[in-house]
Amino acid sequence: MTEQTETAGTSGAASAETASFTETVLATKGLTIAFGGHKAVQDVDLEVKEKSFTSIIGPNGAGKTTLFNLLSGQLKPSFGSIYFKGQDVTRMAPYERTRLGMGRSFQITNVFPNLSVLENVRLAVQSRAGVRYNFFSSLHRYRKLEEEALGLLELVRLGGKAGALAVQLAHGEKRKLEIAMLLALRAELLLLDEPTAGISVEEVPQILEVIRALKQEGSRTIILIEHKMEMVLDLSDSIAVLFNGSLLASGPPADIMNNETVQAAYLGGLYDDAAAVGIG
Numbered sequence: 471m472t473e474q475t476e477t478a479g480t481s482g483a484a485s486a487e488t489a490s491f492t493e494t495v496l497a498t499k500g501l502t503i504a505f506g507g508h509k510a511v512q513d514v515d516l517e518v519k520e521k522s523f524t525s526i527i528g529p530n531g532a533g534k535t536t537l538f539n540l541l542s543g544q545l546k547p548s549f550g551s552i553y554f555k556g557q558d559v560t561r562m563a564p565y566e567r568t569r570l571g572m573g574r575s576f577q578i579t580n581v582f583p584n585l586s587v588l589e590n591v592r593l594a595v596q597s598r599a600g601v602r603y604n605f606f607s608s609l610h611r612y613r614k615l616e617e618e619a620l621g622l623l624e625l626v627r628l629g630g631k632a633g634a635l636a637v638q639l640a641h642g643e644k645r646k647l648e649i650a651m652l653l654a655l656r657a658e659l660l661l662l663d664e665p666t667a668g669i670s671v672e673e674v675p676q677i678l679e680v681i682r683a684l685k686q687e688g689s690r691t692i693i694l695i696e697h698k699m700e701m702v703l704d705l706s707d708s709i710a711v712l713f714n715g716s717l718l719a720s721g722p723p724a725d726i727m728n729n730e731t732v733q734a735a736y737l738g739g740l741y742d743d744a745a746a747v748g749i750g
């Protein structure tokens with residue numbers, strides 16, 4: 471059922487407006503998970519190029535979040551494998567994947583509500599540095615950690631809130647803080663699961679701006695689950711369409727829009743956001 475349209479970089483001759491990506495950073499082979507008799511993710515072969523921006527779309531219940539749970543290690547597959555930078559991570563625990571550079575925002579559980587925004591990010595930087603290096607004791611090194619934390623807060627447009635308590639942040643600002651803490655862990659692969667879900671309409675453009683800034687900075691691979699199609703089309707180098715747990719198609723946005731299998735699914739009334747996508 472899977473129809474692979476040409477993905478950016480796989481041809482070696484990407485179009486003028488599409489960046490060229492060569493290295494595969496994440497791959498799944500035959501990834502499947504069944505809950506009882508129901509296959510929520512079925513035989514998914516996904517290939518994500520290093521430093522590319524991929525969106526995963528599909529109707530409610532298509533298996534998008536389940537796929538993320540498999541990628542981040544919250545769930546173990548019934549069949550299939552996951553490779554990160556060529557290494558088989560299928561059986562690794564979530565924290566091991568995080569250490570390798572796979573980052574998912576909700577894994578950030580250590581937001582201290584009564585510490586400042588800056589202190590939260592500084593602690594995340596420190597915990598990463600503490601894992602990889604020796605304990606930081608000197609004031610000079612402490613200031614380095616704080617500088618890094620401040621830089622990350624600027625990147626997520628939270629520099630002006632550095633001194634605020636985390637508990638005082640608006641919902642959208644909390645999302646930005648989570649992203650900053652994820653960046654503090656030096657995640658090379660960011661798994662962003664509907665970052666605009668549940669935030670106010672006014673805050674959506676700010677989250678979009680942060681995600682666009684991360685993309686433009688260009689040092690990370692980003693996979694986004696998102697229902698807001700204008701955002702998906704604006705940001706994505708590649709789109710993967712999930713349908714009933716299967717990968718229906720993947721490729722550059724223009725190819726996905728023109729893909730007959732995707733169109734048939736949309737025109738069949740099986741996809742709620744058809745109008746937003748502009749198909750049909």
Ligand SMILES: Nc1ncnc2c1ncn2[C@@H]1O[C@H](COP(=O)(O)OP(=O)(O)OP(=O)(O)O)[C@@H](O)[C@H]1O
Nearest residue numbers: 505508509510528529530531532533534535536537
């Ligand atoms: N732990 C679980 N046990 C049983 N069924 C599950 C479990 N997790 C997910 N499912 C089922 O797997 C299917 C895929 O769910 P999933 O949440 O991954 O979809 P989704 O594409 O993320 O949907 P949405 O866009 O609504 O978030 C659904 O039918 C869901 O009910």
